Amino acid sequence: MRHVGRLIFICVTVLRYGLDELALSSFRQRWVRALVRVLTIGRRLDLPRGVRLRLGLERLGPIFVKFGQVMSTRRDLLPPDYAEELAKLQDRVPPFPAAQSRALIEKAFGKPIDEIFASFDAEPVASASIAQVHFATLKDGREVAVKVLRPGMLDVIDDDLTLMRTLAVWVERLSVDGKRLKPREVVAEFDNYLHDELDLVREASNAAQLRRNMEDLRLVMVPEMIWDLCTQGVIVMERMKGLPISQVDRLREAGVDIKKLARDGVTIFFTQVFRDGFFHADMHPGNIQVSVAPATFGRYIALDFGIVGTLTEFDKEYLAQNFIAFFRRDYKRVAELHVESGWVPPETRVDALEGAIRAVCEPHFDRPLKDISLGQVLLRLFQTSRRFNVEIQPQLVLLQKTLLNVEGLGRELDPDLDLWNTAKPFLERWMNDQIGWRGLAERLKNEAPRYVQLLPELPRLVHQALTRPRASDTRVLEALLEEQRRSNRWLLALTASLIGFAAGALLVLVLLRWQA
Incomplete structure (x- = not known):
């Protein structure tokens, strides 16, 4: 019944903010437009549509906010008013009361907050869908950030995931693409990532791993965790000071080389994916800052490590070969890789798949980022995959999401960035190092x-x-001997039968001659 109540709440929220009208307004069929007019009878939708969309997603909870955060980076796919409002979901989700935050911290550490910190800012500096952050100072003078998990999140997320699982089952049963898209596996992956994000100790360990991995690259900074003050619901980390990456004008005023910043972002992403197989998978602008301190000027500052992606060695090698083949425009090799990996049926014609991939990708080469849309390329690739029954790989969903985030950041920083030529030398060096x-x-x-x-x-x-000889060898030898014995008995019986048949035939011939 709790899940039914959640479904009713979702439906009421959709109607309250007119999200149904927003979803259906893009359809041009007459019956759809008539349905929209019927649904909006008696409802006053005075707020702008972008504001209604943002408020509706905030009202629906963390899963829907996450969806809005992903879409906010796709300004090439959204109307400007949608993109502007969804960008506010990055770090301006309404906070929960400061008194409640203090109570959660004191409960987590079992002592009054004044015994833990020399000072504590009651006003949160950032409030996201899963947690909010306060600045504080430790007794030894170190400045820290305190991240507190929102109360009651587990029940809300479990309810939404239950509905998503039910929807996935029906999609798999009713949709012609159900088996290929693997909706239940995708929801299961999303389930794992969300529950991982609810465990702040896991987030702290993710940050520690990324910090070690990125230390020698000297392009990105990751805060140090204060392990004595890390629990499942509250973590304390080094305070990082920088400018939000979305404030490009302020970065230029501070003297940051924006074009270099865009190239460094591509390098960081491909290093994490292909060198380490462990990457920050929530790289929306609210989680990225840029240092303007003299010692670390121009470096990225990464925040919020609740969602990370991992790749196996097979995944890394397969993806790298695909990327390099794309960059070299070797579409035949791309098609062969899809067949070799089992992502398409083995009877697929390589030349037909090659031609389809070429038609999608060729128009987008040798053009700056401002003139292409990776989102549109992926959309056409998905259409091609449907034609050739390409199976969706759930373990790569996070990578696809992160790649869209990276492109969105690159588009904001340097629209003239050539994504292909920036990434190609890195991947070629990586492949040479591997083989x-x-x-x-x-x-x-x-x-x-x-x-x-x-x-x-x-x-x-x-x-x-x-x-x-090993016992297994002895057993094999005994089995072979027994098989030989059976064969000998069969040959003996066959020989006896042939001799008997020949003797009988000879006897018949003798009798016939004698009678003659």
């Missing part, structure tokens, strides 16, 4: 501890293998 002599040396180094333990034992192991 060249350097990659071989690195793998040998990683396997060295195993070799050190194995080599002294190798002569004894070889001697045992040669002199003492």
Whole structure:
């Protein structure tokens, strides 16, 4: 019944803010327009449509806010008024009361807040869909940021996910694309990421891992976690000072090289994905700042590590080969990779798939980011995938989302950025490191501890293998002997039958001659 109540709440919210009218207004069919007129009878929708959309998503809760955050980076796909309002979801979700935040912190640490901090700012500096952040100062003088999980989030998210699972089942049953799109697997992936985001200790560990990974790159800063003050509902971290990346004019006034900043963003993304297989998967503008301190001037500052993506070695190699083939315009290799990976049926004609991919991608090369839309390219690729029954890979959903975030950031910073030429040298170097002599040396180094333990034992192991057959070998040998015995018995019976047949035939011939 709780889930039914949530569904009713969603329907009421949709009607209250006219989200149904927004969703249906883009259809040109007469019956759809007539339906819109019927649905809006008696309702006063005075607020601008962008404001109604933002307020409706805020009212519906964290999952819908996350959806709005993703869409806010796609200004090429949305009307300007939608994009402007959805951008406010990045860090301006209404906060919960400061007294409640203090109570949650004191409950988490089991002591009054004055015993933990020398000072604590009751007014939150940022309020997002899952948590809000306060600035504070520790007793030793260190400036920190305190992140507090919103109360009651687990029940709301579980209700929404239950509805999403039900919807996914019906999509899989009723849609012709249901099996290919794997909606239940995608919802399961989303479920994992959201529940991971509700565990702030996991977020702190994600930040620590990214901090180690990015330390030698010197392009991005990740706050240090204060582990003594990290719990599942509250975490305390180093306070980072920078300008929001969305405030491009202020960054220019501070002397930041915006074009270099855009190129560095691409480098950071591809390094995290292909070198580490561990990437920040919530890179909307509200989570990215730029340092203007003299010692770290122009570096990215990454925040909010609740959602990270991971890739296996197979995924990384497959994706890198696909990207490089795209950048080299080797569409035949792209088609072959799809067949080799099993993402398309094995009977798919490579030349037909090659031609379809070429038609999608070729018009977008050698053009700056301002003149292309990766979102439109992906949309056409999805249409092509439907034609060739390409199966959606749930483990890559986060990567696709993050790639759209990166393109959105790049479009804001430097519309003239050539995404292809910026990324191609990095991927080629990465592939050379993987399959060249350097990659071989690195793998040998990683396997060295195993070799050190194995080599002294190798002569004894070889001697045992040669002199003492294993039990499995004995069983195989016995099975072969039994099979040989059966074959011998069968051959003996067959030979006896043939001899008997030949003797009988000879006897008949003798009798016939004798009678003659």
